[in-house]
Amino acid sequence: SACAALPRPLGLVPTMGALHAGHLSLLAVAGEECASVAASIFVNPTQFGPGEDFERYPRDEARDLRLLEEAGAALAFAPDASEMYSPGASTAVHVGGPLTSRFEGASRPGHFDGVATVVAKLLGIVRPDHLFLGQKDAQQLAVVRRMVADLDIDVEVVSVPTMREPDGLAMSSRNAYLDAAERRGAARLYRALQRGVAVARVPKSTVHVLQATEADLARPEDDPAPRLEYVALVDADTFEPAAEPRRGHLLAAAARLGAVRLIDNIIV
Secondary structure, three states: OOOOOOOOOEEEEEEOOOOOHHHHHHHHHHHHHOOEEEEEEOOOHHHOOOOOOOOOOOOOHHHHHHHHHHOOOOEEEOOOHHHHOOOOOOOOOOOOOHHHHOOHHHHOOOHHHHHHHHHHHHHHHHOOOEEEEEOOOHHHHHHHHHHHHHOOOOOEEEEEOOOEOOOOOEOOHHHHHOOHHHHHHHHHHHHHHHHHHHHHOOOOOHHHHHHHHHHHHHOOOOOOOOEEEEEEEEOOOOOOEOOOOOOOOEEEEEEEEOOEEEEEEEEO
16 A cells, blocks of 8 residues: 555565665666665565575664665565465465576575565565666576566566675675675685676687686685686576677676675676
């Protein structure tokens, strides 16, 4: 009812809280494109796997609400898990096929089912005209686009460029887990992706692109290097591996550093 009373078009910025400048950039873009902006704060339990950081995920709702108000959000939706998943709830959204079975889908089984389900529920509750998501979670973005298209949900999915720290590290609430040395080393992932994209811009094969990325991370430096889980050159919509570099492909990677799992990507 509160959302229905807002001037249209209405934009939605879904978050798990622990807001940072990346979230605020989503709000800023939404504010430019929409008459009203709503934001959600919900640490969604169904997208966390066993042994992941659901319990210790950073939470500071009072701070988040203040930042949302300062950023011009007209409404904040901050439910608890019992409101979003009532007793006896037995319906989930599953996006099938290769899009959700490789890369992040392989590393975090069930993660995309949790994402698709909670986003579908948020869209049904808020009923926005536009949904604003960050490019950093590129495979998640592709999954949501697929779900919206397949289920004929009347919303435009808007991708917003990744916000980065001065050294290039993609902003993430989980960066707070890094110690000082790990924090310096984390920026090496973005620098390695930059090296790979530089190779992709000349007539080289995908193998050369991936080798250049891996070699950059393997260079000896004082700061610790993230340990690659995967690096891949993919189609941005399907996440099918690319046989050769093309404009618009994504060079995407995941790596671990200490207790933190880093993901990042660059558009070729």
